[in-house]
Amino acid sequence: MSSHDSLKTLSTLEVNGKTFHYHSLPKAAEKLAAIGDVDKLPTSMKVLLENMLRNEDGDTVKESDIEAIAHWLSERKSDKEIQYRPARVLMQDFTGVPAIVDLAAMRDAVGKAGQDPEQINPLSAVDLVIDHSVMVDKFASPEAFKENVRIEMERNFERYQFLRWGQSAFKNFRVVPPGTGICHQVNLEYLAKVAWTKEQDGKTYVMPDTLVGTDSHTTMINGLGVLGWGVGGIEAEAAMLGQPISMLIPEVVGFRMTGKLPEGVTATDLVLTVTQMLRKQGVVGKFVEFYGPGLDNLPLADRATIANMAPEYGATCGFFPVDQETLRYLELSGRDKDTIDLVEAYSKAQGMWRETEKEPVFTDSLELDLSTVEASLAGPKRPQDRVAMPQLGSNFDLILEQDGKANEKDKKVQVPGKDYELAHGDVVIAAITSCTNTSNPSVLMAAGLVAKKAVEKGLNRKPWVKSSLAPGSKVVTDYLAKAGFTPFLDKLGFNLVGYGCTTCIGNSGPLPDEISAAIKEGDLTVSSVLSGNRNFEGRVHPEVQANWLASPPLVVAYALAGTTRIDLSKEPLGEDQDGNPVYLKDIWPSSKEIADAVSYVDGQMFRNEYAEVFDGDEEWQNIPIGEGKTYNWSDDSTYVKNPPYFTEIDKPLAPMSDIKDARVLAVFADSITTDHISPAGSIKPDAPAGKYLQANGVEVKDFNSYGSRRGNHEVMMRGTFANIRIKNQMLDDVEGGYTVHVPSGEQMPIYDAAMKYQKDNTPLVVLAGKEYGTGSSRDWAAKGTILLGVKAVIAESFERIHRSNLVGMGVLPLQFADDQGVKAHGLTGHEQISIEGINEDLKPGQMLKVTAKKDDGSEVTFEVKCRIDTNNELQYYKNGGILHYVLRQMLAA
Template sequence: MSSNDSLSTLSTLEVNGKTYHYHSLPKAAEKLKNIGDIDKLPTSMKVLLENLLRNEDGETVVPDDIDAIAHWLAERKSDREIQYRPARVLMQDFTGVPAIVDLAAMRDAVAKAGQDPEQINPLSAVDLVIDHSVMVDQFATPEAFKENVRIEMERNFERYQFLRWGQSAFENFRVVPPGTGICHQVNLEYLAKVAWTKEQDGKTFVVPDTLVGTDSHTTMINGLGVLGWGVGGIEAEAAMLGQPISMLIPEVVGFRVTGKLPEGVTATDLVLTVTQMLRKQGVVGKFVEFYGPGLDHLPLADRATIANMAPEYGATCGFFPVDQETLRYLELSGREQETIDLVEAYSKAQGMWRETGKEPVFTDSMELDLSTVEASLAGPKRPQDRVGMPQLGANFDLILEQSGQADEKNKKVPVKDKDYTLSHGDVVIAAITSCTNTSNPSVLMAAGLVAQKAVEKGLMRKPWVKSSLAPGSKVVTDYLDKAGFTSSLNKLGFNLVGYGCTTCIGNSGPLPDEISAAIKEGDLTVSSVLSGNRNFEGRVHPEVQANWLASPPLVVAYALAGTTRIDLSKDPLGEDQQGNPVYLKDIWPSSKEIAEAVSFVDGEMFRREYGEVFKGDEEWRGIPIGEGNTYNWSDDSTYVKNPPYFTEIDKPLKAMSNVKDARVLAVFADSITTDHISPAGSIKPDSPAGKYLQANGVAVNDFNSYGSRRGNHEVMMRGTFANIRIKNQMLDNVEGGYTIHVPSGEQMSIYDAAMKYQKENTPLVVLAGKEYGTGSSRDWAAKGTTLLGVRAVIAESYERIHRSNLIGMGVLPLQFENEQGVEAQGLTGHEKISIEGIDETLKPGQMLKVTAEKDDGSKVTFDVKCRIDTNTELDYYKNGGILHYVLRQMLDA
């Protein structure tokens, strides 16, 4: 597969009578200078080394790139840029639809340029799993799943029709239909091979299974020993089209695990502890690799739970090397014996097999004794803010004090036509949801056991709680049924609502009208408890300000308690049939009980559910699709529109230019997430996007969510920076997507101001604090930014994926030096901003000069760092974005 192979590493491996070709790391070690003992290299770095060996071509990968890994082992860090080629790409439908829209638009551009549109095809294997569209409209009823699926198909018909066309029009592109599972769990249980095979020149090559995904929680697959992480949809599209991913050789932080989890503590408690530790350590942009004797006691599902949360602790990935537990899980999940044997043989031949006692060297390391982990939640608005379960009630009281509601802690608001009241801290949403935990049989069986014991005691969920169960795959339903827990979960209102992300991504659906009214009437700070991975402001539900991440069994427990202002370690959940208090300890399962329940899981469940995974039901197969290799865009569609990105692709490339007299669209403080920037959740009728839809004949009840309309740039650009919780520092005490149109002094929506500035031919910049773009890898956070006319963002620091995505859409990310940000420079957002040094001499990491002219004519001048970090990123920026670069390369070929 390598055209050069300067180290002569090509070797063969015999497994079950079949010959596989591969590039041998031990052979490379014999010839690499400075490599020393290759066993000391972290396994995740070995995957990168193999990738470079295999793809050495003298252009994108040269011998010095390979040698840089040897230098890494000596220095334990590197500033070398490498070109990395993953084996495949994984998508979910929210990010996948706009990616396929872009590919369809690229086909149009190629046809317009007089060339064959079928040039545009994924060159790498691409799987798209439809998992983000189902909403919890119906709940706590036997008909909830069937009705939610019906509504989902009805709402998303145009999108699904488009994806069905893409499935037939593009090669190397498969679609997993709705109602199957969450993309990360489908990946873990079925799509991933661990050892990937490719046919070339009549030979079978074996390589490490690697991928990038358009969801930040792609990292979950690292629990299986598969290196993968989230990228923006833009970057994923380039990878699909054969472009390497440009990256710096990462630092690798080792996380040593010892001991065993104590009785009663779950994998969720562990992952919240790990997330807090690593976020405090600071691992943004780094690999984290887990090692140590504690891994001998850590099931694969627990590893996947920890790996899933890598975006929450800020790492590129949280990697677990292949070992005996990996093989056990492959067998459990119904993989072919041929695959399992190849994984073992290849991992051992390459020195990628984990053995207890053999420990690599790392850039830095930390350690956790599993026996010290305690029952935990995280919140109210950041996944790294862990709270011990006994402290949750006191923590909530502190939140009320900080928000000026201390005097009304015990306020009770009557609920219309009900015999109960609502108070601060009451749980209005309890959701077993998200890929993080619904991949893990131990915590789901624990939830089933808690439900079973609660029903036996006569407990019920509180009537103000909206409860739901959204498993990550149909296999979960199978094993809950087989263990006998489904009926108990149903009795407590945890009926199946769908197979998808639901509440964790904001698809929690509406609260009952009377609950919503009571919250508004009393200005109540109410809670959600969910087994998800994200709890940012405004994400779960616009009326719920305090959101707590917890294990599935704790979700059930808090639904029974009905409030988060409680210490479950000593306060009763309710009363049994005899009026006696029932405590959490009375219904909490033992580790032995959980293990016995988990034993119901078997490989036949996986083989049955994934037997025809791409086929879909009759309704999916019955969706009509158009013929042709280009898409027949509909002017009437409010879901799928031909985007304006490539209108000038057949014209000469414009030279880069300085920014002169730009206006500030908004000023943001620290930790502005992609949830704040990118359109997400429900669409308000009085928002710019809502007004657009109504003007196009869409009834308010048919708005659907922003995520479902990601294929329509008109909706999405109107929803950019429109989150109800975002705070523009240019305005006093105003929440939501508003700004000041500076020349007129008028307050208006950010979208309306941007359009007004565009008419005035005024370029725009955004100013921000630390960790700009934290969170999900939402490509629309970058696409919307560029469509609003923003030329540059100046922030104190960036989250990895969003910085890359900005460049991918032609927006320049700049960084204040030494935390001398907006406040230190005395900026208000009313200045004219000019940026010098953006020309053909621009280099990665270059310092640029910014001049801010105030209303009185005085000027502030300061230097910023260009956060284009690599030469490849610079090529993308020069071309106006990554897809423009790819398209021009094709047209010029």
């Protein structure tokens, strides 16, 4: 805790005979009353205020920072930069492995500089949950789970060996082994404390539980009243190493809820509605806080579902304050009485307890009557594109027309060796998956009830559907079994395939050969239906172009129907034993039936499953690990390599300088996601990454995925901009990671072109439209960009996390002026680009001059805004990145 306490807010709280020290917001409110009524702040802002009070040191946090949060009340926004320190860091393995690789590389660099490598150590609590690696290789079989875990351990042995080393080498670092659960659900059900405690100088301090995570869906924990959001691995590593997170005091958009969800409508339907509303409102880079009487009717699991999808609606967080429902969930999930009592006492003492009749002040607000929500899906390629269930069939016909397949609506292809045909819109993947929904007992029990009623009616899934159940924790399979639903889900092919993200992250595994052959033969636009949060192009499966987000019970329903070209409100799913049509309404459970099923969930299930959560099975425990402060890198490894970021860390800093005569590596349109920039899914054999792996003795069947290879920069460089659906505007009607090498005019993979430019010492830029870098908090989307030699990205707008990641890796994010862009300036990507004003006088938000020199010698000049937003970020950029800055600070100390 800081020694500064200019407002004299340090106080004590007695709970169950124990004394806790804390910085009191009511005391601060008395001192700040002349500036504003702090009690009217949104609760999420009160968490930031407490963070400032506790960390005031006269240097990184000053009294003026504290006053700035009170001043927020008058303008309801601020351009003030603050230094925020979360209590802990959460990681998953796709993003966690490269983060630990970076820490290991930093240890090497410190050792080579003649200092103690153990200087590089997490200073705050770090939990890494292995959840992104399991694939759906086996499905619809009682052996699927066991076989998928066995294959996962074989595929990922090198990665897991590395993490086991990290677990023993680094302090404050815990690993939840494979086959346990999804990080956000483990966080919700076990790791989160809501009121965090810390021992210092013989005293116990209490504070709000806060975190950042290396996965954008870290926001799920906001449903529990814990402020957390996703950051890139780079920023998370800096936070681990004691660096504050530099941020502007945010705008806070209030989302008022009234009423109650109608019969038959799920939390998934609600979150898809909320996502659509907030995307339309525009909340990128803002906090969203939910309030209003409707929260009284919203179970905590539903809140977590809504909070989870904050990245999809674009917000930094989607926060629900602590209230009685929070305490009920803490008890249900097996937390002890002292923890629950402390949460209640602390929240009430700090004025952070939600009271329905007290409504805070917000920057802006919008409202939803829950009773108006209807059954919905979202797709075919963006989470915010909600479609009411009855309109899905007609919506799909529009997709066929847009794809030039209007005359093929009745086209059918015989599946080789089978007695059925495949058509446009058929469901080839139906997956109950992802943290968004598998943490919610109501929608999972609803899926179990739909399965039970369907089996009793004699229905089955269509034979072309690859079905799977991948819950976020073992508690889910416990309560589904206790409620008696497991046999019915198994009968429909929804056998347990693993505890992890699976289909939602692109680990859907291969389609059966005959299905794949039929899709290719007929050039069919087929569908997946998944209870996930992401359906970006090329993400779920390379052969599936239309991907629909839906509730778990609807996933079961579409598996029965076998097609998305259907109106389930009117058309039958199939026929019963007597040949009578069966409609969705015949098997859809009532709210009472769902509530009765949810009553099977109890605290003992959580206590049992989390008792030995960090131990892992015998196979995990038997993985051999090397000892030592530094990692013994293997030249033969194709999973874990020492990255080249810190090779010149001991050399003097080069001064910042203008970018001159750069070439354009690619030109992209709007909504380019981090999936487009750095895919997580399958690696094509003929792609640069596939060729590299084969050249290093890896067979195609052992490629695994880009996500699992993130510890190897050679694979990830080659995978940058390699998404099969990405479209470079420099080429006509070409999909995939290709570009034109200028001036030769040769078309080639983006990686190959970048290497040719590097050989000639030619700097590169990328041009893009709106919302560049939406989606996952994927640090490799920035790391790959810098390793290809890209010095700047000029876009119409950036998604929050990716902009931060670019700065964190030393890439300059630049924003076109309003209503300007590639087309407005007549750019084709064949120009030479020069950017002036990048020097030691550079300021955050400064306007810079860009000159684009065309082939005919003519020039276009325009101004762009430097999207280095804070002074801290400017220091990171000067040093070539955030980790370079931290290392230099350490070595200079």
